Amino acid sequence: MALSKAVQCDFSKPWSGNIEFEKTDVLGRGGFGVVYRGTYNGEIIAVKRIILENVDPLNREVMLQTQLDHVNVLKILTVEQSSDFRYIVLELCTGTLEQLCDGTYVGAELPSDAKILLQITKGLRYIHSQKLVHRDIKPENILFSDKTMPVLVKLSDFGLSKQLSTNDTCTMSGFKGSQLWMPAELLMLTDNSLQMSVLFEAKGSPSSDIFATGCVTFYYVTRGIHPFGSGAIDVPKNIRKNKPVNIEQGDPGLNFLLDIAREMIKFNPKERLGLDKVLEKLRSRQRLSYTCKTPEFHVRAKLCNQPVPDNKVTTCVFHPIDPVLAVGFHDGSVVLIANETDDPLFLNWDRETLSAVHDHLPNAFALINMEWNINGTLLAASTDKGSVILWTYQNKQILFDSVQNGDGVANIFWSPFATHLFVANFRLETRRRARRDSGRKGGLLVWNGAIEEEETVETKLRTTYYIRDVAWISDVEVALACHDGIIRIFTIMNGTSLSASHKQLPHVGEVGVVAWNERAQMLASGSSEGTVKVWKKDGTQISLRYEFNAKASCLSLSWYPCSEANTSCAVMDASKNHLIACGLGSGCITVWKPELESIPTTFLAHNQMVHDVSFSPNGQLLAAIGADDNLHIWSTNSWEEIGIFEMKKEGPNRRKISWDSTSQRLTTASELTKIIVVESIAGVD
Structure with missing residues (x-):
């Protein structure tokens, strides 16, 4: 059952003064706002401050994310608004997948690579089950929370998410998401020479999220190598041409995980490995670790x-x-x-x-x-x-x-x-x-x-x-x-x-x-x-x-x-x-x-x-x-x-x-x- 469009969040909740943060304690910056470390009712949280003129008129991020309830999806705790800003209070996380890959992550010890990928897949499968497409899966939007142990993965930033239609697609009104993690069928939207019939077929769908997740999986397992090259120009160009130039990179001992990523980034959306199959493959590795030695129950x-x-x-x-x-x-x-x-x-x-x-x-x-x-x-x-x-x-x-x-x-x-x-x-x-x-x-x-x-x-x-x-x-x-x-x-x-x-x-x-x-x-x-x-x-x-x-x-x-x-x-x-x-x-x-x-x-x-x-x-x-x-x-x-x-x-x-x-x-x-x-x-x- 899809999320009800009739369900609305109280976006006009007035500023209460219970959200406290220092402007110097910045956790991250995005195109539409800044994220600070702060407290809310005494609890340590993250607060995203957005200038009101930059707020999505459809309130997409808040409306969708407040309705999602899954252990691998970042929770919005409350939303308040002053005369100049909107404040979105979020669970506090200790780092991102991008920080782990570039060596700047300083949080708690993480589970194995397979278990991290298992959590990412479970979170995305839940999002798709709610008839949503995320449209912005990338290392910066995959967070780690050490509030409980072992560390949990949290999918975040639903500002570009959209409801799916009955045929599991959503219209693409303009260019959405990062080109580095976008499949060829969506990159076509930036090519003004394409006929409208081609653009009509280039809709956002769960398979576009799967492609992005496959690229992120490869990037994570290799600790920073993108399967389609490097640079903001070469990567989208290689994706369009179906040239994964780095596809053979990576430690041979990790081929099991790399092979999963390779099956998720197929050029044809219909050939990409579905999330249920990804889960089954990841769990099959856990089963095979259960050896023929006599177990103790x-x-x-x-x-x-x-x-x-x-x-x-x-x-x-x-x-x-x-x-x-x-x-x-x-x-x-x-x-x-x-x-x-x-x-x-x-x-x-x-x-x-x-x-x-x-x-x-x-x-x-x-x-x-x-x-x-x-x-x-x-x-x-x-x-x-x-x-x-x-x-x-x-x-x-x-x-x-x-x-x-x-x-x-x-x-x-x-x-x-x-x-x-x-x-x-x-x-x-x-x-x-x-x-x-x-x-x-x-x-x-x-x-x-x-x-x-x-x-x-x-x-x-x-x-x-x-x-x-x-x-x-x-x-x-x-x-x-x-x-x-x-x-x-x-x-x-x-x-x-x-x-x-x-x-x-x-x-x-x-x-x-x-x-x-x-x-x-x-x-x-x-x-x-x-x-x-x-x-x-x-x-x-x-x-x-x-x-x-x-x-x-x-x-x-x-x-x-x-x-x-x-x-x-x-x-x-x-x-x-x-x-x-x-x-x-x-x-x-x-x-x-x-x-x-x-x-x-x-x-x-x-x-x-x-x-x-x-x-x-x-x-x-x-x-x-x-x-x-x-x-x-x-x-x-x-x-x-x-x-x-x-x-x-x-x-x-x-x-x-x-x-x-x-x-x-x-x-x-x-x-x-x-x-x-x-x-x-x-x-x-």
């Missing part, structure tokens, strides 16, 4: 203060990319615990509240399940009354809200093939409830966010059987594990409609769990009678290929993560690609490679049933949580147990494991007032 218990006393954690799940944990509570509220500073300790992560479910539903329904979509742009949650709610990650707004008439339980199953598609299973029960088993009925909800608004975005299928689990086996096919002993394969037609006819795969006993392996094109299933089957998909045909008797009910399944689907984890063992782990009702874990038709390896993990079993994203670890509240972690290299952790819990609900993207943290709902995370951070106790 520790339990962290974080109290998450809630307005409702004794509010209990009912579900939690890590973001698939960002260091963010979504936590759902018994009263229907949701909190995001985010690591905005790349602090290694979970205890130091900060919180941010999402819209509470009970603000939008007639009753305070407890959240029981939450899942992110494949790229983490959407968060879906289900309640104990069968309702499904969907939030956008960037804007924290509710996008979808479905209230079921029954009082069944819904679980969310996002498509791994599309960002906009999920299904949810639920149980329909009458008020008297057929407390007799024969009365059990269920259903399936399909939601597709890619459908045009005037069309239906959801479809509900009512069934005479209860759907226990769902696995996506293609971009339009779902496998349903049903309590009547049948796996049903449905095709999603026209966005949300389910095919009238469907394939049926017979099982022995109630089918409780299904899991799909995309690389092997195999579907694994487990039943209450202990039968584990593996089905092979060949085109439109699915046939039974392998099976074994686990001698106990199979409650959870986890395939070893495919290396091709997770290229950031270079340490993965391709020989384990078709390995599957089964969590059993007897408390045992069975590890099996079906294609070898070998005898599965079984080891006792719990003295009660296994709730969930899960491989880490990099494949180095296997974790299992049981009804005995113990979390076990094994190394997949040696199959030695790394540790057993007591995960205290109240309530009878089954628990699900959630790993973070680095494979260094995992969590599960506690139904306590604390969030419990098990993490392994090198060198940190």
Whole structure:
């Protein structure tokens, strides 16, 4: 959601006398004002003084910057005005990226280059998510704040920023920004010989900010070398001609960061590396620093203060990319615990509240399940009354809200093939409830966010059987594990409609769990009678290929993560690609490679049933949580147990494991007032 144009700052706030500064204590000078070190209500701040005749009549800098709220965006604390000047009070920073590159920075010790670039990217991605283009990214506008440690990066100076249109461009009324950091499509605006059709195409857009950030990244990593040369004349000329004359400069040991910069400064805007990809590359380097050595894990218990006393954690799940944990509570509220500073300790992560479910539903329904979509742009949650709610990650707004008439339980199953598609299973029960088993009925909800608004975005299928689990086996096919002993394969037609006819795969006993392996094109299933089957998909045909008797009910399944689907984890063992782990009702874990038709390896993990079993994203670890509240972690290299952790819990609900993207943290709902995370951070106790 874009920033509201209706929101206005009180620009006429009169001079109060609470802003104090010495005219000799100058922090910086710009074309429109001077920045001084000063105090405001006793707090040390920076104050930008602008002559009134130089104030932007649109009040762009103040209006936009006061509405932005991100740890990597400089905050405006207040704005006051006298008869001659406007005074903008800002967070005080200790230096700039330019000072670091020219050797004049004297502030606190900075994080690594990769972490600095990570913060710059996160700040700019947030700005773009608010439908803004900065238009003046340069080393002087990237600041360092040591108010908290480690040092934070702050993007500043929004005097040239502009709102984006619906097609993610903004008009360029005149020449804006510094030519040294401007892409060719904007430098064309200074060429009066160009035809109007060419100028029309040269609009400001997020890709122009990406180009500038790529140049700044190269300049920062090389400590002062611009990729397109030197000098106010040569640099713009080389940018126009697509001649990055210094592109091969830099320490070969920093090629990882320099390669990112090179991909961001492509001549064609459509070929520039997007910010999401930049973040993924930067974080992948952090994951690869997590070596194959046996990690040491520790339990962290974080109290998450809630307005409702004794509010209990009912579900939690890590973001698939960002260091963010979504936590759902018994009263229907949701909190995001985010690591905005790349602090290694979970205890130091900060919180941010999402819209509470009970603000939008007639009753305070407890959240029981939450899942992110494949790229983490959407968060879906289900309640104990069968309702499904969907939030956008960037804007924290509710996008979808479905209230079921029954009082069944819904679980969310996002498509791994599309960002906009999920299904949810639920149980329909009458008020008297057929407390007799024969009365059990269920259903399936399909939601597709890619459908045009005037069309239906959801479809509900009512069934005479209860759907226990769902696995996506293609971009339009779902496998349903049903309590009547049948796996049903449905095709999603026209966005949300389910095919009238469907394939049926017979099982022995109630089918409780299904899991799909995309690389092997195999579907694994487990039943209450202990039968584990593996089905092979060949085109439109699915046939039974392998099976074994686990001698106990199979409650959870986890395939070893495919290396091709997770290229950031270079340490993965391709020989384990078709390995599957089964969590059993007897408390045992069975590890099996079906294609070898070998005898599965079984080891006792719990003295009660296994709730969930899960491989880490990099494949180095296997974790299992049981009804005995113990979390076990094994190394997949040696199959030695790394540790057993007591995960205290109240309530009878089954628990699900959630790993973070680095494979260094995992969590599960506690139904306590604390969030419990098990993490392994090198060198940190």
